[in-house]
Amino acid sequence: MTSPDFNYTATPDHTYDAIVIGSGISGGWAAKELCEGGLKTLVLERGKNVVHLKDYPTATKNPWDFKHHGDIPLKVKEENPVVNRCYAFDESTDHFFVKDQEHPYIQQKPFDWIRGYQVGGKSLLWARQTQRWSKYDFEGPARDGFAVDWPIRYEDMDPWYSYVERFAGISGNHDGLDTLPDGEFLPPWEMNVVEKVMQERIMNNYKDRNVIIGRCAHLTKPKEVHLEQGRGQCQARNLCQRGCPFGGYFSSNSSTLPTANKTGNLTILPNSVVHSIIYDDKKKKATGVRVIDAHTKQATEYFAKIIFVNAAALNTNLILLNSKSARFPNGLGNDNGLLGKYIAFQNYRGSLSARMEGHEDSYYYGRRPTAVMMPNFRNVHKQETDFLRGYMVFYTATRGGWGHQTGGPQIGAEYKDAVSEAGDWGIYMMMQGETIPKETNRVYLSQDQKDEWGIPLLTVSVDYDENDEKSLKDFLQQGAEMLEKAGCKDISANDSKQAPGLDIHEVGGVRMGHDPKTSLLNKWNQLHTCPNVFVTDGACMTSTGTQNPSLTFMAITARAANYAVNEIKKGNL
Numbered sequence: 229m230t231s232p233d234f235n236y237t238a239t240p241d242h243t244y245d246a247i248v249i250g251s252g253i254s255g256g257w258a259a260k261e262l263c264e265g266g267l268k269t270l271v272l273e274r275g276k277n278v279v280h281l282k283d284y285p286t287a288t289k290n291p292w293d294f295k296h297h298g299d300i301p302l303k304v305k306e307e308n309p310v311v312n313r314c315y316a317f318d319e320s321t322d323h324f325f326v327k328d329q330e331h332p333y334i335q336q337k338p339f340d341w342i343r344g345y346q347v348g349g350k351s352l353l354w355a356r357q358t359q360r361w362s363k364y365d366f367e368g369p370a371r372d373g374f375a376v377d378w379p380i381r382y383e384d385m386d387p388w389y390s391y392v393e394r395f396a397g398i399s400g401n402h403d404g405l406d407t408l409p410d411g412e413f414l415p416p417w418e419m420n421v422v423e424k425v426m427q428e429r430i431m432n433n434y435k436d437r438n439v440i441i442g443r444c445a446h447l448t449k450p451k452e453v454h455l456e457q458g459r460g461q462c463q464a465r466n467l468c469q470r471g472c473p474f475g476g477y478f479s480s481n482s483s484t485l486p487t488a489n490k491t492g493n494l495t496i497l498p499n500s501v502v503h504s505i506i507y508d509d510k511k512k513k514a515t516g517v518r519v520i521d522a523h524t525k526q527a528t529e530y531f532a533k534i535i536f537v538n539a540a541a542l543n544t545n546l547i548l549l550n551s552k553s554a555r556f557p558n559g560l561g562n563d564n565g566l567l568g569k570y571i572a573f574q575n576y577r578g579s580l581s582a583r584m585e586g587h588e589d590s591y592y593y594g595r596r597p598t599a600v601m602m603p604n605f606r607n608v609h610k611q612e613t614d615f616l617r618g619y620m621v622f623y624t625a626t627r628g629g630w631g632h633q634t635g636g637p638q639i640g641a642e643y644k645d646a647v648s649e650a651g652d653w654g655i656y657m658m659m660q661g662e663t664i665p666k667e668t669n670r671v672y673l674s675q676d677q678k679d680e681w682g683i684p685l686l687t688v689s690v691d692y693d694e695n696d697e698k699s700l701k702d703f704l705q706q707g708a709e710m711l712e713k714a715g716c717k718d719i720s721a722n723d724s725k726q727a728p729g730l731d732i733h734e735v736g737g738v739r740m741g742h743d744p745k746t747s748l749l750n751k752w753n754q755l756h757t758c759p760n761v762f763v764t765d766g767a768c769m770t771s772t773g774t775q776n777p778s779l780t781f782m783a784i785t786a787r788a789a790n791y792a793v794n795e796i797k798k799g800n801l
Contacts, residue, residue, distance in 0.1 A: 247532040249539050249544075251485065255349065256488075257764075263489075269495070273345075275522075277496075277499075278346045279481070300322065309328065311325050320469070326343040336689040352479050358443050361382065364609075372611065376739065376770060378770045392779065395483070398444070405438055414449050437602055457475065464594030502539065504550045505518075507551065517535060536788075545567065549568055549671075556757075564745055564748075566748060568671045571736045572663050574660050574774075578703045578721070581656055591650055603620060617699070618662060622657070624656050627654070657711065660775075671686055704723070735767065735772045749768055
């Protein structure tokens with residue numbers, strides 16, 4: 229495998245067919261589809277360049293190769309209270325995370341905004357769990373009377389889910405569930421013996437609860453389409469956030485961006501902080517993008533027929549809010565005043581731990597990159613509880629050496645024998661809950677504080693509500709009951725009380741909908757009032773289901789980008 233030779237030099241006249249803002253999961257897909265559609269495409273990335281293979285400095289390091297054995301030094305922790313809370317932030321990955329002072333924001337209410345500013349964005353850091361939405365998720369707002377009706381349905385997304393699954397490489401089992409539709413899968417990962425015992429006992433006790441192996445963007449058995457990308461089989465190392473030298477999991481760097489580059493139509497400009505989108509009042513459309521060099525602070529303008537905004541949900545809101553003109557004094561497309569409002573996220577606060585007796589003669593191979601999961605079983609077909617929507621459940625059963633907890637000397641033969649023992653089976657269960665988009669959960673621009681590039685700071689006002697508390701309480705009760713029926717012992721429940729944002733699944737603010745009075749985007753992800761601007765990252769989401777969102781971001785982006793290519797060829801954009 230060789231590193232791709234990207235074009236990093238803009239054309240002299242700074243004019244392209246398309247501009248993509250952001251190079252993460254959705255931006256990479258936009259670039260791929262637009263370039264393959266024949267459009268000369270400029271990708272603007274505010275962070276540094278990261279080239280697959282070449283720029284993964286810790287990918288093959290051993291624990292003893294790190295100065296602090298993988299831990300973050302105390303001073304760095306104290307200087308970065310927000311990013312330090314992220315599960316993936318450690319000495320091996322800190323170079324892929326935005327430190328707290330590198331791009332400050334205002335927390336009107338506590339919100340942990342986790343960001344990765346580099347080519348590839350958070351696609352280098354994501355947890356890689358990929359599930360389709362079901363018809364119940366797209367129909368949910370209209371059925372239950374919150375947010376606004378999605379302008380698309382599962383039938384619209386089905387072929388695009390298949391399209392991105394085949395290219396990205398998704399492992400999973402065909403389970404035949406209407407709550408979690410099957411996809412185009414590579415061979416699934418296997419549950420271990422204790423997880424299978426729990427699966428059997430839970431499903432025997434609850435006819436509405438289906439326990440399945442998790443679906444994830446890992447190449448368990450690469451196909452030709454993946455080998456052509458230069459990717460190889462997942463090695464089950466579970467060091468994914470360092471960047472995978474095997475290309476075993478999907479990222480923009482290993483997959484979509486190199487594919488876009490092969491067309492000869494791609495230009496990437498790292499260190500390009502987007503200030504705003506340029507709107508021409510006479511032409512009645514967006515004509516380009518204002519960019520500030522991240523280091524020199526020099527301003528440059530780039531121009532294109534269409535613009536895809538894929539800066540990640542909150543930064544996409546920031547850019548559009550800051551894109552002001554005579555026509556749009558409150559932000560691009562913001563005639564209804566809803567830009568930045570109805571932010572949603574996923575509730576991760578609830579977890580349980582337990583242990584399972586027996587099965588001391590069994591173990592497992594490698595570090596499987598996915599958990600066992602249970603699709604939402606609350607309020608699926610009708611309203612059944614005193615809260616709206618529901619939650620997915622994930623659990624794992626693992627064994628670890630417990631010799632370090634014996635209290636004896638942590639050195640010598642006795643200690644080595646102790647830590648080499650497999651130990652007891654430990655169980656961990658967690659929730660992934662849907663939150664309801666509310667107008668009061670919003671982001672907006674500071675009136676008096678700016679960042680070092682002269683752009684107003686983003687103010688975040690997002691919080692839990694009574695519905696989230698009820699959902700959390702229900703999960704902790706149901707989870708404990710399920711663990712007990714599965715035969716677990718010493719069950720302990722926990723509410724992390726973590727702030728919104730640490731789920732890293734924030735969505736909304738530029739939601740899709742039928743009506744320009746109540747939404748910002750149409751069914752093709754175009755701004756209602758500026759149709760040559762598309763938003764296809766998390767900001768476009770009308771609601772958030774209980775599933776992980778990234779697969780839906782990818783499918784929505786591929787769908788919109790192909791539509792845009794066809795509209796340009798027809799002369800409509």
